[in-house]
Amino acid sequence: MRKKVDPRIRMMIENGVKSKQRSMFVIVGDKGRDQVVNLHYMLSKAAVKARPSVLWCYKKDLFLSSHKKKRMHQIKKMMQRGLLDPEKDDPFSLFMASTNIRYCYYADTHKILGNTFGMCVLQDFEALQPNLLARTIETVEGGGIIVLLLSSLTSLSKLYTMTMDVHARFRTESHGDVVGRFNERFILSLAACKSCLVMDDELNPLPLSSHTKYITPLPNLEGEEILSEADKDLKGLKESLRDTQPAGLLVQKCRTLDQAKAVITFLDAISEKTLRSTVALTAARGRGKSAALGVAIAGAIAFGYSNIFVTAPSPENLKTLFEFVFKGFDAMEYKEHIDYDLVESTNPAFNKAIIRVNIFRQHRQTIQYIQPKDHEKLAQAELLVIDEAAAIPLPTVKALLGPYLVFLCSTVNGYEGTGRSLSLKLIQQLREQGNKLSTNSSSDGGAVSGRTFRELELAEPIRYKAGDPIEAWLNELLCLDAANHIPSVDGRLPHPNECQLYYVNRDALFSYHKESEMFLQRMMALYVASHYKNTPNDLQLMSDAPAHHLFVLLGPLDETQNRMPDILCVLQVCLEGEISKQSALRSLSEGNLPNGDMIPWTVSQQFQDAEFPSLSGARIVRIAVHPNLIRAGYGSHAVDLLARYYEGQLADLTELEDDAPEPKDSQKLLTDAATEVSLMEETVKPREDLPSILTPVNERKPEKLHYLGVSFGVTQSLFNFWQKRKFVPVYVRQTPNEITGEHTCIVLRPLQSDDVEGVAGVSGGWLNPFNQDFRRRFMSLLGFQFRMFAPALALSILDPKITFTEQESMAGASTENIIGGMTPLLTPYDLKRLESYASNLVDYHLILDLVPTVSRLYFLERLPTSISYGQAAILLCLGLQHHQLEHVEDQLKLPGGQILALFNKTIRRLHGQLHKAASKDIEAALPRLREVAMAPHMTTVDEDLISGAKKVEADIRNKMEENLLDPEKLQQFAITGADADFDEALGGGKIPKSGFVSVKSSGVKHSDGKDSARDGKGGKAGKEKRKKGGDFKRPGGKKSKQ
Secondary structure, eight states: OOOOOOHHHHHHHHHHHHHTOOEEEEEESTTHHHHHHHHHHHHHHHSSSSSOOEEEEESSOOSOOHHHHHHHHHHHHHHHHTOOOTTTSOHHHHHHHHSOEEEEEGGGGGGGTTOOEEEEEEOOGGGOOHHHHHHHHTTEEEEEEEEEEEOSOSSGGGGGGOOOTTHHHHOOSSOOOOOOHHHHHHHHHHTTOTTEEEEETTSOBOTTOSTTTSOOOOOOOOGGGGOOHHHHHHHHHHHHTTTSTTHHHHHTTOOSHHHHHHHHHHHHHHHHOOSOEEEEEEEOTTSOHHHHHHHHHHHHHHTTOOEEEEEOSSGGGGHHHHHHHHHHHHHTTOOBTTTEEEEEOOOGGGTTOEEEEEEOSSSOEEEEEEOTTOGGGOTTOSEEEESSGGGSOHHHHHHHOOSSEEEEEEEOSOTTOOSHHIIIIIHHHHHHHHHHHHHHHHHTTSOOOSOEEEEEEEOSOSSSOTTOHHHHHHHHHHTTTGGGGOOOOOSOOOOGGGOEEEEEOHHHHTSOOHHHHHHHHHHHHHHHHHOSOOOHHHHHHHHHOTTEEEEEEEOOOOTTSOSOOOEEEEEEEEEEEOOOHHHHHHHHHHTOOOSSOHHHHHHHHHHTOSSGGGSEEEEEEEEEEOGGGTTSSHHHHHHHHHHHHHTTOSSOHHHHHHHOOOOOOHHHHHHHHSOOOOTTTOOOOOOSSOOOSEEEGGGSOOOOOSEEEEEEEOOHHHHHHHHHTTOEEEEEOSSOOTTTOOOEEEEEEEOOOSSSTTOBTBSSTTTHHHHHHHHHHHHHHTTTTTTTSOHHHHHHHHOOOOOOOHHHHHHOOOOTTTTSSSSOSSOHHHHHHHHHHHTTOSOGGGGTTTHHHHHHHHHTTSSOOOOOHHHHHHHIIIIISOOOHHHHHHHHTOOHHHHHHHHHHHHHHHHHHHHHHHHHHHHHHSOOOOOOOOOOOSSOHHHHHHHHHHHHHHHHHHHHHHHHSOHHHHGGGOOOOOHHHHHHHHTTTOOOTTSOOOOOOOOOBOTTSOBSSOSSSOHHHHHHHHHHHTOEEOTTSOEEOO
16 A cells, blocks of 8 residues: 655655764654565665665574575575566565665674665664674664654553663663663654654654654755865865875875865975884774875875784774775776785684785785784884774783884774773873973973874764764764863862762653753763773663762852852762672582672682672772862862761761651652653653752761772772772772783772671771782782882782881791791701802892892781882892893882892891891790899888887897796706805815815705706716806906806
8 A cells, every 4th residue: 555655754864864864763663674675765766876785783683584594585686587577576585685785793893893784774773782782883884764663552651661781781680670761852852853753654754753744855055065165165175186196195085174284294204214103093983094094094005104004902903994995006006916005814813804015016014903912013113003902902002112113093083982091191191291202302402302193083973974963863872072161260269169060860860851851961071081991882871780889079059140050079879788698609600700790709709718709899980170270179078078978977967867858769750751651642851850960978877888998990099099088908800901001900998887897997997818818819910910110009909018117127037937946937058148148248149039038027017127119120020020130220210229228138137037036036046044033122221220120129128038037947057055065165265276066955955846956967967067167257347156
């Protein structure tokens, strides 16, 4: 059945062909595939060339059964034999059989880069991602059409709640509710595109936008009227260079003014022949970068360059470049097989790509492809061309640069997300070198030394005319040109302490309101300016991922000005953790890591710990500061505010719990927006009942977290930034990143929490065991994967203790398992060698085998002695990284003699600690005399003597009182003779000469009952006693007897 098609459809296609701009048609319905035939037919009639080629992209199933494929094969045979009747056969089958269609899985769309098609059909909308959308649309030439098939839908708003394939990657165990904000914004943006028409599966336009309500045909332009100002300037440039060869012939191959100027700049650098120039060409996709390089290489051959090398990630990427090399040869009348030959690759993976061109018209000249890693083969190079430099690791690109002419080419602001590494880092360094060169040349009176740097940029597209509405729509939807719209900071810059952190509501941010779109573009501008790789897929991650949250740092708000405040810093945070122990144990036992929760799964795998994933944390995915405010303190203040926010220090939690209204469910809002109406009656517009886009963090209840984490490519400046923010490293990836060549590092900062024992505030905290174990492993790997780390970076990550107190140094080292034991680390011979080197008696080579052991002992704090930072760097380079002395000289920028002097001083100190520890062990093994403890008396000597004398006098007094006053005890001293007996013995009063007198005892018994004369010892003995015991001396000096 024939039906009249709405004239707006044909008019939009014809207008696109006339203006060489693209059109897009969105077909809603299950039979939209059949309408592709009609659209292609209208395009074929409007275009000058018949049967435009078609790119048909799909997810998995093309809806072609085996029977249909067989029928297509039969139709092709019938067409060749002229037996086909178009009136009777299926139009769709005829279309598929007679049209050049390239079928492509969405997963293989990277293979169609560099190709151009007249029509692009996209089905299976649920599999579309922003990267794929832009990658496929950009292959369509000017005047072509893009057809988007939306099947199984009764209304456009049903897309809001459609589950996309990418959403499975966004879900985690603790965050599983995905909200399709990107689809909502996508549908709303279609209404703003002037060259987009939304239809049902019967080609009836839907009342989605007022732009397509009235479409007027464009006038037919002929001759000079078609040319724009740039085209006229290009034509004039070609005319002016017609007599200048070979530039005139080569510029004739250029299609835009920008491309022609780039080729002239390349030829200027080639004609100088100083081999001291670097030319960098950057542009978005479809601007003719590879074509300009190919034409420039042909010019280099004309100027006599002999050794030209070309490199790219793969030789297949050089198809366009070599195509324009040969077009340049054709312009200069070079003939294949006569003037040059081609060499194709025999590697099946390169698909017979050209890898070498031999030219022999004047003399031997070669254009040779080399792989980026083979930079050592460039010794004889005169010109090196690097195509798609942003897809090559940055260290490899740096290694490719040398003493020859270098042409760099890269894509920036493209949907591939590449180019930022090149523009942020490498081109910035080359620009600074060029500025230094110009400064030095002017100060030296014109003397030039070093390399010059030139920068080129292509802005005008080649596939389609400038001002293409599809390109403008795509750039706005995916924020592809955000780098060109970085806002300037006006007025007084606030101090970081005056700034406040705000939470960004994503429902309002992606609502497609005018103010929210402006705010989103500013946020993405900071992202693009601060990070080396930004892809459109990042936008969908920001909008739909349930675990992601956005924060911005703003200055003080001025209520008198009715405008959005300047964004000073953007933070994107991903909540991670809260994984059950069963899931962690299962993952560890199976050895696989689920999607999401990067830090918990990585730390759990590295430390084989099933407890860490149960903690909740926040990973700072991105932190982007305004490019004009780098190192002004805004990023540091934003991180500190974020940590304080999650610790609950910025808000009164009890007050928020009482006053906070019930939060609106984002998924419910989208479900309500997806109303049940017919397609022809549906009106799509931004939602009105949305919360405020910004909320101060002190008015929002924070999630309960245990740590903040970051994963980044480790560099000295970045690591210093996070280390100052109290983050400690727990993991460094051993293999470098494919784009930047940097090693990924994970750092953590514990937050105040009552749920974990030993949190921050206690020395070390719960994170300390992870950090200590990481340091030991990193120390061992410094001699392997991390051997090329700069000494400063390695020391920063290792963070050794190199300053000890006097008490710690005096305590000395512990020799446990170092000197003693069954297998000591150091033998007495080793100590003797260290002593000889410390005394400058031998060369350092004699102890080189001991340096790794001694270095490891020192960095493990087993040898407590203070050394300088330079000495620690030398010890690390020689002992842990096992570098030669020459490499240490190059790294530290010190002469070898000074390095050896510092090294000798370090070894002398370390040997002193070892010697002291060994001496203590020997001394402890020797026998010792018991030491007498001499304690001072409490009393003085005089006091002690006086006290003793008093005690003796008292004893004597007591004894005298006892002996003299007791009659019974005095009786033993009584003399028993009578007076007559004494008189008789004295003999008239005269004392004999002997002085003794004898008196006969009376035999009186003593009180003890014994006879004094007979005591059992005989009488003679008794007499002697009486004689001697009776002597006494009188006061006059004479002896007498009583």
